[in-house]
Amino acid sequence: MQNHEKKYLSVKDYLVSDESFDLIYDPNLEFLKTFPQPKAEELSKYYESQEYISHTDEKRGLFSKLYQLVKKWSLQKKTKLILDQNKGIGSLLDVGAGTGDFLKAAKEKGWQVHGTEPNKNATKLALKKNIELESSLNDFEGKQFDVVTLWHVLEHIPNLEETILKLSALVKPRGTLIIAVPNFKSFDANHYGEFWAAFDVPRHLWHFSKESIKNLFAENFELEKIEPMIFDSFYVSLLSEKYKTGNKFSLKALWIGLKSNLKAKRTNEYSSHIYCFRKAK
Template identity: 70%
Template structure:
């Protein structure tokens, strides 16, 4: 039986199933866990939606158009970030590569690219761009890379502890690990509460704070820097307002996104963060 005291918030799957889930707080880690968590073999059905745009190249509709516009801008900055963190181009593994756009840009900039993507539709779209992806991390056993990236992927993995151990083996000594995840300590998360779109249960099985990410990776990695993802607050707020009030577009959501970034300047708690680690062991 669940301990009601451990329930941080109860949320709903607005994208696919309409099911309700509890997010349980691990106070020691500063981590939320989706409960109940779907069995691994059942997870794929929660991604079966045309609105899950990270698995498509769809540009129709407001949210898809905004997502693709921001993605185009961010790809250039992601490529610049990995170059700066690594010191030069080298070997790159992108975990959860989606439709392969990041790896395509990285490849065009001289990186030797590899990636994983379990979704068949996204994998096929990446292949059409000349990016060959593997279905899971196990296929890279024994290999190591200069840079490993997870852009909004860690929150999706079924076995968090095992994934972290695997990542430690995949990054070369003194190599770089870059992780981007939503932050449930942000202003927009607190404002929207159970409607906050970045909870996205049950596709998001874990929900991170800065404290949890640093603690989870401290054994094998040293934190180099934390960078805010300033556009996430706007996109997430627009979706959250849609879930809360049914508005296809909301000026209020833009204001909340702006306010979240403004407050983040002092609290250092933004809607999403990029964590840059260096492998030390």
């Protein structure tokens, strides 16, 4: 830990290991870092759970059903967003594509789709939807795309600075980069503290604020707009309440999710944000 960094919070992995990790605040970039961070070859074991929904098409249980319901709505919003930002259909790279649903939806709209996904189970499920995924960004070296997207993926990537440079190279001049990440400065994050499900250690290695995202991408990108992900506060609050109290469903959690969105109308600090960047040149 560097001298200017300080411990922000201790958080447990409630999904897989029950291990505890520290969140370290970096005032220069205004974000949190998970400490210690598992080695790259060890990370995969922390994803080995049927409850890790983004790597499955599971539809049983409350959280899975809610997730799949919201996902259907969000796919429509995402495909409209990339069309608006690109001002037409073009080439698309989705980083961390999971089971391929977003790329499938974009392909049906006419996009030339490509994607990466390191998880083998998710890749197999994507292939059943006729979506072929590569294992890493290195497979696209030398290529460029009209739109590059990372939907709740940047927080998972070990080599952050190196990845940002690769992303910059992958976006065409004046092309679009879209990033969605949780916001640790939201009301629901502050309310649940160590139980906030979107900390999701150690799968989430970084925990961003709006300021940190702007700072990290300022060199090569212009930030055009920030949009809220209003359903995230409800889903995250339900899961946080489960971690805190053991209750699989809680009206209180829904109230906290609503309250978070209402407060964010004033503070602009939603549970998660979508950042739309334009490559400078």
